[in-house]
Amino acid sequence: MGEVRLEDVSKAYGGQTVVENLHLTVAEGEFVVLLGPSGCGKSTTLRMIAGLETVSSGRVMIGETDVTLASPSLRNVGMVFQNYALFPHMSAFDNLAFGLKAKRLPKAQIARRVTEVAQMLELEDVLRVRPKNLSGGQRQRVALGRALIRKPSVFLMDEPLSNLDANLRDHVRMELASLHRNLKITTLYVTHDQGEAMTLADRVVVMSAGRIRQIGTPEEIYNEPADTFVAHFIGSPGMNLWSFDAHGESLSTAESSSVVMHPSLLQDLPTSEAEIVIGVRPEHLELADFVETPGIRLAMEVELVERFGSHQLVHGKLAGVGHSIVARMPAELKFEPGSVRIVAADIGRVYVFSAGSGERLHVQARANEMYRAVDEAWGKR
Amino acid sequence: MKTLSQSPAKNPYDPSLGMRILTKGPKWIAVTAVAVLFAFPLYWVVVTAFNTKHGVYAIPPHFLPQFHTSPFMYVLTHTSWLGYMLNTVFISGSTVVLVIITSAMAGYALADLRFRGSGAVLAAVLAVILLPAQALLVPQYAVALHLHLLNTYWVQIIPFAASTFGVLLFRQFFKTLPRSYWEAAQLEGVGHLRYVFRIALPLARPAVVTVALLTFITSWNQFQWPLIMTTSHSVQPIEIALSHYMQTFEANWRKLTSAVLLALAPIVIVFLLLQRYIVDGVAGRDSGVNA
Amino acid sequence: MSLSLRSRRTNVDNEQPSPTTRSWWRPSQFSESLSAYVLLSPALIIFFLFFFLPAGFLIYISFFHWGILSSATQFVGLRNFRTLIAQPLFLRSIITSAYFTVVMIPATVLLALAIAMLLREVVTARRGGAWRAAVFLPHVTPVVATSIIWVWIFNPQFGLANAVLRFLHLPALNWLESVHWALPAVMIDTLWHSLGLYVIIFLAGLANVPRELLEVASLEGAKRSYIFRRIILPLLSPTTLFVVILSTVNTWQAFSQIYTMTGGPHGGAGGPAFATTTDALLTYQTAFIYDHFSLAAAMSLVLFLIILSLTLIQKWVSNRWVFYR
Numbered sequence: 001m002g003e004v005r006l007e008d009v010s011k012a013y014g015g016q017t018v019v020e021n022l023h024l025t026v027a028e029g030e031f032v033v034l035l036g037p038s039g040c041g042k043s044t045t046l047r048m049i050a051g052l053e054t055v056s057s058g059r060v061m062i063g064e065t066d067v068t069l070a071s072p073s074l075r076n077v078g079m080v081f082q083n084y085a086l087f088p089h090m091s092a093f094d095n096l097a098f099g100l101k102a103k104r105l106p107k108a109q110i111a112r113r114v115t116e117v118a119q120m121l122e123l124e125d126v127l128r129v130r131p132k133n134l135s136g137g138q139r140q141r142v143a144l145g146r147a148l149i150r151k152p153s154v155f156l157m158d159e160p161l162s163n164l165d166a167n168l169r170d171h172v173r174m175e176l177a178s179l180h181r182n183l184k185i186t187t188l189y190v191t192h193d194q195g196e197a198m199t200l201a202d203r204v205v206v207m208s209a210g211r212i213r214q215i216g217t218p219e220e221i222y223n224e225p226a227d228t229f230v231a232h233f234i235g236s237p238g239m240n241l242w243s244f245d246a247h248g249e250s251l252s253t254a255e256s257s258s259v260v261m262h263p264s265l266l267q268d269l270p271t272s273e274a275e276i277v278i279g280v281r282p283e284h285l286e287l288a289d290f291v292e293t294p295g296i297r298l299a300m301e302v303e304l305v306e307r308f309g310s311h312q313l314v315h316g317k318l319a320g321v322g323h324s325i326v327a328r329m330p331a332e333l334k335f336e337p338g339s340v341r342i343v344a345a346d347i348g349r350v351y352v353f354s355a356g357s358g359e360r361l362h363v364q365a366r367a368n369e370m371y372r373a374v375d376e377a378w379g380k381r
Numbered sequence: 382m383k384t385l386s387q388s389p390a391k392n393p394y395d396p397s398l399g400m401r402i403l404t405k406g407p408k409w410i411a412v413t414a415v416a417v418l419f420a421f422p423l424y425w426v427v428v429t430a431f432n433t434k435h436g437v438y439a440i441p442p443h444f445l446p447q448f449h450t451s452p453f454m455y456v457l458t459h460t461s462w463l464g465y466m467l468n469t470v471f472i473s474g475s476t477v478v479l480v481i482i483t484s485a486m487a488g489y490a491l492a493d494l495r496f497r498g499s500g501a502v503l504a505a506v507l508a509v510i511l512l513p514a515q516a517l518l519v520p521q522y523a524v525a526l527h528l529h530l531l532n533t534y535w536v537q538i539i540p541f542a543a544s545t546f547g548v549l550l551f552r553q554f555f556k557t558l559p560r561s562y563w564e565a566a567q568l569e570g571v572g573h574l575r576y577v578f579r580i581a582l583p584l585a586r587p588a589v590v591t592v593a594l595l596t597f598i599t600s601w602n603q604f605q606w607p608l609i610m611t612t613s614h615s616v617q618p619i620e621i622a623l624s625h626y627m628q629t630f631e632a633n634w635r636k637l638t639s640a641v642l643l644a645l646a647p648i649v650i651v652f653l654l655l656q657r658y659i660v661d662g663v664a665g666r667d668s669g670v671n672a
Numbered sequence: 673m674s675l676s677l678r679s680r681r682t683n684v685d686n687e688q689p690s691p692t693t694r695s696w697w698r699p700s701q702f703s704e705s706l707s708a709y710v711l712l713s714p715a716l717i718i719f720f721l722f723f724f725l726p727a728g729f730l731i732y733i734s735f736f737h738w739g740i741l742s743s744a745t746q747f748v749g750l751r752n753f754r755t756l757i758a759q760p761l762f763l764r765s766i767i768t769s770a771y772f773t774v775v776m777i778p779a780t781v782l783l784a785l786a787i788a789m790l791l792r793e794v795v796t797a798r799r800g801g802a803w804r805a806a807v808f809l810p811h812v813t814p815v816v817a818t819s820i821i822w823v824w825i826f827n828p829q830f831g832l833a834n835a836v837l838r839f840l841h842l843p844a845l846n847w848l849e850s851v852h853w854a855l856p857a858v859m860i861d862t863l864w865h866s867l868g869l870y871v872i873i874f875l876a877g878l879a880n881v882p883r884e885l886l887e888v889a890s891l892e893g894a895k896r897s898y899i900f901r902r903i904i905l906p907l908l909s910p911t912t913l914f915v916v917i918l919s920t921v922n923t924w925q926a927f928s929q930i931y932t933m934t935g936g937p938h939g940g941a942g943g944p945a946f947a948t949t950t951d952a953l954l955t956y957q958t959a960f961i962y963d964h965f966s967l968a969a970a971m972s973l974v975l976f977l978i979i980l981s982l983t984l985i986q987k988w989v990s991n992r993w994v995f996y997r
Contacts, residue, residue, distance in 0.1 A: 050891060051891075052887050052890075052891070071890065072887070072890045072891045073890050073891065073892070073893045073894060073895065074893075075891075076893075077891060078891070079888070079891050081884055081887075081888065083884070085882070085884040085885055085887070085888045087885060087889075087903060088907075088995075089906045089907060089995040098889070098892050098894070098902075099892030099893050099894070102889075102892060102893050102894035102895070102898050103893055146888075146892070150892065150893070408790065408793060408794070409794065411790055412790050412791060412794045412803055413803070415787055415790065415791075415803075415807065416802075416803045416806035416807060417806075419806050419807050419809065419810055419864065419867075419868070420806045420809065422810070422818065422821050422822065422825065422864065423809070423810075423813070423818075423821075425821060425824075425825065425832065426821050429824065437830070438829075438830050439830075440829075440830065440835065440838075442830070442832060442835050482714070483714040483715040483718065484715065486711040486712070486714065486715070487711060487712050487714075487715040487716070489711060490707075490708040490709075490711040490712045491712075494704055494705075494707065494708040494711075495701075495704060496701075496704055496705035496708040496709070497705055499708070502712060502716070505716070505719065505724075506715075506719070508724075509719050509723050509724075511983075512723055512727055512976075513921065513925060513975065513976055513979040513980075514925060515925040515927065515952045515955065515956075515972075515975055516730065516955075516972045516973070516975040516976035516979065517723065517726045517727060517730065517972070517976075518955075518956070518959070518972065519730065519955075519959050519965065519968045519969050519972045520725075520726035520727070520729040520730040520733065520969070520972070521722060521726045522959070522960075523726070523729065523733075523965075524721060524722065524725060524726055524729070528721075539718065539722075540718065540721075540722040542714075542718055543714065543715040543716075543718035543719055548715060572707070573707040573708075573710075573711060574707075574710070574711065577711070598812050601814065602812075602813070602814040602815065604814065604815060604816050604927075604928045604931075605927050605928055605931075605956070608931075609956075609960055619814075620814050620816045620817070623814075623816050623817055623820060624816055624932065627820060627932070634824055634827075634830075637820060637824075638820070638821070638824065641817045641818075641820050641821060644814060644816075644817045645813060645814070645817050645818075648812060648813060648814065649809070649813065652805075652809060652812050653805070656801070656805040656808070656809075657801065659808075659812065660801075660804065660805070660808055660872055663869065663872050663873075
C-alpha cells in the first residue's frame with residue numbers, strides 16, 4: 001500500500017540533467033533518508049514523488065499504482081516543507097482541517113480528527129491562533145499535523161528541522177522518531193545533516209550530483225562506504241582520503257618508510273588501477289602503540305590541534321609525502337605542533353578505493369574477514 | 382513485489398498525448414485570443430490608413446493592408462504635424478529631465494537624511510496622488526493664469542516637473558545604497574548636493590530608466606491639460622493636433638487614421654523596445670516573467 | 673552614563689542619540705536639516721503651487737462668486753451649491769458618472785483578474801513576455817489617438833463593430849449617435865485602454881502568493897477551483913482592493929476619451945441628449961466652455977468630495993474581507 005518505487009527516474013531541466021537513473025524501493029512503513037550536499041538532487045527527487053516536479057523519464061510507483069503522471073492531489077501523499085508553508089490567513093485549526101475540508105468531509109468528523117491530531121501534537125491550546133502568532137516549534141507541529149491528518153500512504157519531509165533552533169532540533173528529532181514508531185507510515189526524509197540521517201533512518205540513500213551513491217543502513221553507510229564520496233561525506237570530520245601510486249615507492253611494507261601498510265591490503269589489486277585511494281576515519285586513528293593489528297602506520301607531522309573539551313582534533317601532514325591527516329584523539333594526550341608522531345589504524349578500519357571511479361575495492365573484504373575472525377576469537381573466550 | 386518485466390501497472394492517471402494537449406492547449410488559445418483582441422485596434426489603424434478608397438468603405442471590411450500611401454503622404458506634407466511633434470518631444474523631454482532632478486533630490490533627502498518633519502514631508506508627497514486630478518483643474522487654471530504661464534511651454538512642463546512616483550522610487554532605491562559611499566564622499570569634502578548628482582544618481586540607473594520612461598509616457602499622453610492651458614498651435618502637443626484634425630478631416634478616415642498613426646508611432650516603438658523596463662516599473666518588480 | 677531611562681535607550685558607545693529627537697537645533701543636525709530642505713525644495717514648491725495651493729483655494733473659492741481674472745470676489749456662501757442642485761443637468765451628470773462607474777468597476781476587476789490568471793502561466797514560459805506586452809500596450813498609447821480609432825470602429829455604416837454584429841446576424845447599432853449605446857461604446861474603449869494596467873497589478877499580486885502554499889494545497893487534495901477560492905483570492909485581497917479603488921477613481925474622472933468620442937472640439941456636446949455627460953465632462957464644460965467659474969469651482973469641490981468619500985467607503989468596507997499579512 002505504502003511502498004514507494006522509483007524505476008530509472010531521471011529529470012532534466014533546461015538542458016541540464018538534475019537527477020539521473022534513480023532506482024529506489026522503499027518498503028511499506030520504512031523510514032528512508034535522502035542524504036547529500038546541497039544541489040545533489042535530493043529535494044527534486046522528493047518533489048517528483050510528491051508530483052510537484054515532472055519526471056523526464058522513468059516511473060514512480062506508490063503501492064501498485066503508477067503515479068508518474070498523476071497530479072499531486074491524487075497521490076494521497078502528505079508533505080512537510082522546509083518553511084512549513086502554513087496558510088497565513090487561516091487559524092491552526094483551519095490549516096489542519098484544510099485537506100479534509102477540501103474533500104468535503106462532514107463538519108463533525110473534521111472536528112473530531114483535528115482534535116485527535118491536535119492532542120497528539122500538543123496543539124490543543126493554539127487551534128484558534130494564526131501562524132504568525134505561533135512559535136517556530138508550534139508552526140512545525142501544525143505542518144506535521146496537516147500532513148498526517150489525512151492518513152496518507154506516504155509521508156514526505158523536506159529538511160523539516162533546518163529552520164529550528166539547535167536545541168529544539170534534537171528534541172523534535174526524537175519526537176519524529178517516536179511518531180514514526182507509533183504511526184508506521186512509509187516516510188521519506190530529505191536532509192543534508194548526517195546526524196539526522198544516522199539517527200532517524202532505517203535506510204539511508206546517499207546522493208550527490210544527481211546520482212545515488214549508496215543505499216544502506218546507517219551502519220552499512222558508515223562501515224562499508226561504497227565509494228570515496230560516501231566515505232568522505234559521512235563522519236564529522238569525514239574520512240581521511242589519501243591517494244597513492246598503486247605500485248610505487250611510497251607504499252611499501254618496509255618498516256622504515258613513513259607509510260606502512262599491512263601486506264594483505266595491497267594484495268590482488270586489479271592491474272588496471274594505477275592509483276589507489278586509502279581511507280581511514282579520523283576517529284579510528286590512534287597512537288601506534290595502542291593498535292594491535294595495524295592496517296596502516298603513518299608518520300604524522302603535527303601542525304594544528306583543535307581542542308573540544310571531550311576530545312581533540314589533530315591536524316597534520318604525512319611526513320615526506322604531504323597528504324593532510326586529521327586524527328581524533330582523546331583529550332588527555334598531548335600533541336605538540338611541529339612534533340612527529342606515529343599513528344596507526346586497525347586493519348579492519350582501513351579502506352581501499354579506486355582513484356579513478358572512487359569505488360571501494362573489495363580488498364577490504366578480506367581484511368574485514370580477518371577482523372571478524374579476531375572478533376569472534378575474542379568473543380568465544 | 383512487482384518487477385519491471387511484468388506487464389504495465391494499473392495506471393488510471395496517464396492521459397494520452399492528445400488529452401494532454403487538450404488541457405494545456407485551450408489556455409494558450411485563450412491567451413492568444415486576448416492578446417489579439419488587445420492588439421487589434423492598433424492593427425486596424427494601419428489597415429485603414431493604407432487602404433484604398435474603395436477598400437475603406439467596403440462592407441464587409443477588408444482586413445489586409447493595401448499599402449496605398451497617398452493619404453498618408455498628404456498628411457505628412459500638408460499638415461504641420463512636425464511642428465506639433467517637436468512641441469511634444471520638447472515638452473516630454475524637458476519634463477523627464479526635470480522630474481529626474483527633482484525626484485532624485487527629494488528621494489535622497491527622504492531616504493538618507495535625518496531631519497525634523499521628514500514624516501510630514503513624506504505624508505505630503507503621498508497626499509499629492511490622493512488628490513483627484515479633475516477636481517483641481519479649475520483652481521490650477523487660476524494659479525497658472527496668475528503666474529502668467531498660460532499658453533506657454535512651461536505650463537505644460539513645470540506642474541509635472543515633480544512626481545510622487547519618482548520621489549518614492551528614488552527613495553526606495555537610495556535606501557539600498559551603502560552609507561559608506563556617503564561617508565567616503567564626506568571625507569573628500571563633498572556636500573549632499575554634489576553627492577546626489579555625482580555619485581548616487583549615476584548608480585541609480587534602473588530607477589532613472591524607470592522614472593524616465595514612465596514620465597515620458599505620461600507626458601506624451603497629456604491631453605486635457607494642454608487643452609485647458611493652451612490655445613495657440615505653436616505650443617500645443619500632437620494630441621491637441623489630433624483633436625483639431627477630427628474637424629479638419631471630418632469624414633476622411635484614411636487621412637485621419639494616418640494622422641493617428643503618426644501620433645502613435647513614436648510611443649509604440651518606444652514601448653516595444655523597452656517594454657520590459659516599463660512594465661517592471663509599474664509592477665514594482667518582475668511580475669514573474671521569463672523574458 | 674546616568675541611570676535615567678533615556679540614556680539606556682541610546683547606544684552604549686555614547687554616540688549621538690537619534691537625531692529626530694530633541695537635537696535638531698544642534699549645529700550638525702541643523703545643517704543636515706537645512707540640506708534636506710534645500711534638496712526637497714524644488715519638488716515641494718511644485719507640489720505646493722500646483723496641488724496643495726489649488727486644493728486649498730478650491731475649498732475657499734467655491735463659496736464665492738468670482739470671475740477668474742478679476743480680483744473682485746463676493747462671498748455668497750452656499751449659493752453656488754444651491755444653484756448646482758437646482759440644475760437638472762448637474763444631477764443627471766452625477767447619475768451618468770455613477771452608471772458609468774458602477775458598470776465599469778466589476779467589469780474591470782473581473783476581466784483584469786481573469787486575464788491575469790490566464791497570463792500567469794503563459795508569462796513564465798519562454799518569450800511569454802510578448803503576450804503581457806500586447807495586453808499592456810493600449811495603456812501606454814495616447815487616449816485621443818486611440819479614441820479616434822474607436823470612433824471609426826463604432827462608425828454606424830462602415831465600422832468594424834457593426835460589421836461584427838452583422839456577421840453574427842444581430843441588428844446594427846447607432847453606437848455613438850444613439851442615446852442608449854453611446855456610453856457603452858465609451859465603456860468598451862475605456863476597458864480596452866485601461867485593463868492592461870490592472871492586469872499588471874494583479875500579476876504582481878499573484879506573484880506574491882508563495883508558490884509553496886499552492887503546492888501544499890494541491891498536495892492536500894484540493895481542486896483548482898477550491899484553491900482559487902480559499903487560498904488565492906484571500907491572499908490577493910489587498911491587491912484587489914487597490915485595483916477597486918484605483919479603477920473607481922480613474923473611471924469617475926475619465927475625460928479624454930469621452931471628450932474625443934462624443935464631444936470633440938465642437939464644443940464638447942457630451943453625447944446625444946447628454947448621454948455621455950459625466951460629472952467630469954460637465955465640470956470641464958462649465959469652466960472652460962461656458963466660463964462659469966464660480967459654478968465650476970463648486971462642481972469641482974463636489975467632485976472632490978465624491979471621490980474622497982468613495983475611496984473612504986471602499987476602504988472602510990474592505991476591512992472585513994481584506995487580509996493583510
